Amino acid sequence: xxxxxxxxxxxxxxxxxxxxxxxxxxxxxxxxxxxxxxxxxxxxxxxxxxxxxxxxxxxxxxxxxxxxxxxxxxxxxxxxxxxxxxxxxxxxxxxxxxxxxxxxxxxxxxxxxxxxxxxxxxxxxxxxxxxxxxxxxxxxxxxxxxxxxxxxxxxxxxxxxxxxxxxxxxxxxxxxxxxxxxxxxxxxxxxxxxxxxxxxxxxxxxxxxxxxxxxxxxxxxxxxxxxxxxxxxxxxxxxxxxxxxxxxxxx
Ligand code: HEC
Ligand code: HEC
Numbered sequence: 386x387x388x389x390x391x392x393x394x395x396x397x398x399x400x401x402x403x404x405x406x407x408x409x410x411x412x413x414x415x416x417x418x419x420x421x422x423x424x425x426x427x428x429x430x431x432x433x434x435x436x437x438x439x440x441x442x443x444x445x446x447x448x449x450x451x452x453x454x455x456x457x458x459x460x461x462x463x464x465x466x467x468x469x470x471x472x473x474x475x476x477x478x479x480x481x482x483x484x485x486x487x488x489x490x491x492x493x494x495x496x497x498x499x500x501x502x503x504x505x506x507x508x509x510x511x512x513x514x515x516x517x518x519x520x521x522x523x524x525x526x527x528x529x530x531x532x533x534x535x536x537x538x539x540x541x542x543x544x545x546x547x548x549x550x551x552x553x554x555x556x557x558x559x560x561x562x563x564x565x566x567x568x569x570x571x572x573x574x575x576x577x578x579x580x581x582x583x584x585x586x587x588x589x590x591x592x593x594x595x596x597x598x599x600x601x602x603x604x605x606x607x608x609x610x611x612x613x614x615x616x617x618x619x620x621x622x623x624x625x626x627x628x629x630x631x632x633x634x635x636x
Pocket of ligand 2: 402430485529545546549550551552553554565566568578581590591593595596599600604611612615
């Protein structure tokens with residue numbers, strides 16, 4: 386019953402968003418606190434705060450499941466997000482990446498006005514809940530059928546990927562948990578495009594400065610090609626769900 390109430394609360398709040406719009410609109414004043422990429426003195430993944438706390442806690446998967454209930458309203462019960470890229474897939478993402486991103490969003494070091502009100506300590510709890518939900522999503526099996534681009538430029542994408550991305554995201558896009566490098570294989574194309582453009586333009590304020598440098602010369606064609614290629618990189622078979630899988634935790 387509690388479960389149902391939670392989901393309902395998010396649904397009601399979401400419909401309010403659709404009519405009224407987010408509290409701080411994109412492009413307007415952002416109430417951010419920390420330094421942004423591109424600013425003097427910015428240090429990527431400087432640590433501290435909730436990120437450090439969560440990294441040192443032992444995760445409780447049961448509580449992770451309870452916390453995820455709120456998230457499931459947008460990221461979907463399976464953690465697969467939406468093909469149109471509104472909501473990214475979280476399933477299979479490295480726990481440390483989720484911890485960093487969630488802590489950054491809560492600390493207003495990464496703007497996410499849609500999600501922000503639902504991710505606050507008053508809604509889901511403190512650093513322990515961050516650790517718990519990250520462990521839960523890391524274990525969810527990934528979407529077998531993510532959104533892709535038009536498939537016209539895969540050869541170019543493959544070459545650009547090998548020359549510019551493998552160093553950090555790995556040959557197959559698996560990323561690296563210990564280095565906080567995201568898994569990008571099998572992520573929805575439309576989400577990848579949005580993040581990439583924001584990273585390139587300095588709008589995703591918690592971005593890695595070396596990556597920002599690396600992609601400065603990418604044309605629109607390059608961007609589409611490389612991200613279409615990334616969206617088609619297959620996660621390991623044992624991390625991928627069968628088509629049509631439903632998460633039994635939320636049935
Ligand atoms: C109201 C909808 C909504 C809810 C509820 C929500 N999110 Fe999100 N979340 C989003 C959106 C939208 C984005 C993508 C924002 C962007 O494009 O930068 C996102 C992005 C993220 C990211 C970054 C993913 C990445 O690949 O970098 C993480 C991590 C995340 N959400 C975790 C959570 C967790 C954990 C919860 C539950 C506590 C949650 N979200 C609840 C809408 C939501
Ligand atoms: C120097 C290392 C490095 C290189 C090179 C690099 N990246 Fe990244 N990338 C990162 C890190 C680190 C992040 C996460 C930053 C953060 O903490 O928010 C990231 C984030 C991303 C994201 C957002 C992921 C998400 O879940 O929101 C995408 C998409 C991405 N990279 C694609 C690429 C592609 C494609 C290339 C090659 C053209 C590339 N990156 C090159 C380090 C790198």
